[in-house]
Amino acid sequence: MAQQYPHGHVETDSELEAFYRDLEAMSTTALWRVLTQQITDEPQPRAVPFLWKYRRIRPLVLRAGELVTPEQANRRVVVLVNPGLKSECYASSTLLANIQLVLPGEIAPAHRHSAAALRFIIEGNGGYTAVDGEKTVMRPGDLVLTPNWTWHDHGNPTDGPMIWQDGLDVPLVNALDASFFEPYPGMQQAYTRPVDLSTEQYRQGGLRPAWERWTKPYSPLLNYAWQQTREALERMSKGAPGTPWDGITMEYVNPHTGGPIMPTIGAHAQLLRAGEHTQAHRHTMDVVYQVVEGRGFTIINGVRFDWEPHDVFVIPKWAFHEHVNASATDAACLFSYNDQPVMQSLGLYREEELVENDGYQEVTGAFTPL
Numbered sequence: 432m433a434q435q436y437p438h439g440h441v442e443t444d445s446e447l448e449a450f451y452r453d454l455e456a457m458s459t460t461a462l463w464r465v466l467t468q469q470i471t472d473e474p475q476p477r478a479v480p481f482l483w484k485y486r487r488i489r490p491l492v493l494r495a496g497e498l499v500t501p502e503q504a505n506r507r508v509v510v511l512v513n514p515g516l517k518s519e520c521y522a523s524s525t526l527l528a529n530i531q532l533v534l535p536g537e538i539a540p541a542h543r544h545s546a547a548a549l550r551f552i553i554e555g556n557g558g559y560t561a562v563d564g565e566k567t568v569m570r571p572g573d574l575v576l577t578p579n580w581t582w583h584d585h586g587n588p589t590d591g592p593m594i595w596q597d598g599l600d601v602p603l604v605n606a607l608d609a610s611f612f613e614p615y616p617g618m619q620q621a622y623t624r625p626v627d628l629s630t631e632q633y634r635q636g637g638l639r640p641a642w643e644r645w646t647k648p649y650s651p652l653l654n655y656a657w658q659q660t661r662e663a664l665e666r667m668s669k670g671a672p673g674t675p676w677d678g679i680t681m682e683y684v685n686p687h688t689g690g691p692i693m694p695t696i697g698a699h700a701q702l703l704r705a706g707e708h709t710q711a712h713r714h715t716m717d718v719v720y721q722v723v724e725g726r727g728f729t730i731i732n733g734v735r736f737d738w739e740p741h742d743v744f745v746i747p748k749w750a751f752h753e754h755v756n757a758s759a760t761d762a763a764c765l766f767s768y769n770d771q772p773v774m775q776s777l778g779l780y781r782e783e784e785l786v787e788n789d790g791y792q793e794v795t796g797a798f799t800p801l
């Protein structure tokens with residue numbers, strides 16, 4: 432027989448009320464009063480599915496360029512705030528997402544912090560990020576890593592603006608009370624290694640320099656160039672099945688381990704073939720997407736989110752989602768990053784496919800972007 436109260440049930444009376452007051456006076460409480468709040472049957476993210484239109488954000492980013500310098504602001508960044516996480520200004524419960532601008536001739540000063548970051552380049556060609564003594568040159572679609580506690584500064588010696596998305600694990604690091612920050616003594620760090628040395632050393636897929644003693648817990652490759660990523664997606668799209676939920680989806684990996692690029696943030700590049708409509712699933716990871724090419728939509732918990740190049744959207748944990756490439760002739764490419772390495776290494780990762788309706792959600796509405 433099914434239990435009448437599977438979560439337990441205590442009827443309150445005046446004796447219990449007095450007991451609760453006595454507990455409170457000793458800075459204690461009764462677990463049965465808070466249990467269903469603390470132990471929910473399923474994840475209850477405060478973050479909501481959301482999408483930022485790049486063409487609405489871009490003018491604000493450029494306006495920031497007229498109002499503050501990187502010297503003043505440290506980082507000239509517009510933060511993408513999830514409406515469910517307004518007080519914290521986070522994109523999801525574990526990920527911070529920003530759009531950053533570095534104008535011609537500018538330098539964003541060197542510093543390091545225990546939060547890890549990645550950059551995905553949107554506009555501009557030839558700016559750089561320097562990481563622990565090595566500069567890497569950035570082009571649209573490149574994924575650039577600034578792992579935990581690495582010195583990093585940015586510069587733009589070109590004649591056009593450099594704009595990219597920053598993804599950071601700041602919310603996670605703060606939840607764990609593990610934030611440290613240190614400014615570098617000087618605007619730019621000492622550039623002690625050849626430009627793009629790690630790209631030279633590690634771009635050969637499946638081969639790594641055997642003399643390199645790499646013991647750090649993140650990828651030694653600083654820049655995953657879009658050109659190679661796009662070529663890989665194209666090759667795979669010619670015959671590989673991909674997954675039913677994400678199409679041709681490739682994980683960016685640490686060449687030393689084959690595992691995720693950083694211990695707290697993983698990343699994928701994915702290609703949806705012309706007309707592809709994936710099936711719905713959900714998982715215990717937060718994912719922040721950036722559209723690289725093509726047009727389409729993603730249905731998240733029954734709501735349709737239309738996207739076009741450079742739009743950013745977030746899928747919080749345990750939300751059902753499926754992707755649609757709206758073009759009958761052209762591929763669509765998405766970049767995304769996630770907290771899967773954390774969830775996986777802590778034994779908290781789960782996935783579930785939607786079984787009803789052949790794996791497709793019922794669409795109940797469309798998201799109206801700001």
Ligand code: 1HN
Nearest residue numbers: 506508529531583597599601
């Ligand atoms: C940071 O260091 C950068 O280095 C960008 O470009 C955004 C947001 C929060 C904390 C540190 C950068 C950041 C950040």
